[in-house]
Amino acid sequence: MENNTNNKKIMITCKEATMLSVQKAEVKLSFSDRMRLFIHLLICQYCRLFDKQMKMIDKLISNWKTDKKLSEIEKDQLQIVIEKELK
Amino acid sequence: METFNKLNPKDWVKKYSDELFRFAFIRVSDEEAARDLIQETFLSALKNLETFKGEISEKNWLYFILKNKIIDHYRKNAKTHLTRIDEGQEQDEFFDESGHWKKEALPNPFGQAVNNQQHSFEFYEILEKCKKKLNEIQLSLFAMKFLDEIDSEEICKELEISSSNYWVLIHRIKLKIRKCLEKLFYGKQH
Numbered sequence: 001m002e003n004n005t006n007n008k009k010i011m012i013t014c015k016e017a018t019m020l021s022v023q024k025a026e027v028k029l030s031f032s033d034r035m036r037l038f039i040h041l042l043i044c045q046y047c048r049l050f051d052k053q054m055k056m057i058d059k060l061i062s063n064w065k066t067d068k069k070l071s072e073i074e075k076d077q078l079q080i081v082i083e084k085e086l087k
Numbered sequence: 088m089e090t091f092n093k094l095n096p097k098d099w100v101k102k103y104s105d106e107l108f109r110f111a112f113i114r115v116s117d118e119e120a121a122r123d124l125i126q127e128t129f130l131s132a133l134k135n136l137e138t139f140k141g142e143i144s145e146k147n148w149l150y151f152i153l154k155n156k157i158i159d160h161y162r163k164n165a166k167t168h169l170t171r172i173d174e175g176q177e178q179d180e181f182f183d184e185s186g187h188w189k190k191e192a193l194p195n196p197f198g199q200a201v202n203n204q205q206h207s208f209e210f211y212e213i214l215e216k217c218k219k220k221l222n223e224i225q226l227s228l229f230a231m232k233f234l235d236e237i238d239s240e241e242i243c244k245e246l247e248i249s250s251s252n253y254w255v256l257i258h259r260i261k262l263k264i265r266k267c268l269e270k271l272f273y274g275k276q277h
Contacts, residue, residue, distance in 0.1 A: 022258050086133065
């Protein structure tokens with residue numbers, strides 16, 4: 001998986017910096033992209049916060065839980081469907 | 088003599104339905120769709136009883152069928168929303184033309200509330216609400232990437248999208264989820 005950044009400037013925008021923050025969770029950034037992101041994060045508190053929050057969100061999502069259940073009626077219906085099919 | 092796993096379809100609902108339902112619900116974000124997927128899984132299992140060789144457990148076999156049903160579901164969703172994929176055309180709610188944060192989109196800290204609730208169901212209910220802000224294709228991609236941990240290249244193939252489309256979508260998904268978490272937790276604290 002490539003992350004194609006054609007931009008060769010050292011200074012990048014917040015839009016580009018947040019994209020790099022997102023990409024680095026999945027792919028190894030090139031040396032120049034790592035430098036660009038590093039420099040941007042040094043001077044931009046908002047993207048720095050975004051970068052930090054991304055790490056946290058990734059961790060939370062991977063532990064996703066739910067306590068949802070099927071109702072007894074729904075289970076009975078499923079049971080009927082199965083029994084019917086078995087006959 | 089070797090013992091092979093056996094199938095007992097009459098016990099499936101009692102033993103596995105809640106677990107399979109939770110698995111599906113987290114991925115499709117829709118109770119009705121999740122219920123349908125469970126029923127389809129059981130029916131498809133019943134039609135293919137003879138393919139079960141007993142090398143894996145009954146439970147894993149049902150999960151295997153359900154996972155395939157869920158991938159079909161993602162694919163169908165993505166296909167019907169292909170026109171929306173070109174998100175570059177969509178108005179950017181986060182950045183202005185020069186690529187800087189729009190004033191109303193500037194990130195704020197989440198506050199203590201998130202840290203205290205990371206592992207509670209309540210937190211995930213909020214995350215669930217935030218997930219609803221995503222459109223269909225974003226939802227499918229979100230589930231494939233973050234819940235099923237499917238490889239990015241595989242996702243592009245399944246959903247028939249280019250790698251640059253993929254990054255635009257992932258970027259947008261994360262901006263939206265972050266914004267929504269900030270908003271709901273800020274609201275809770277004050």
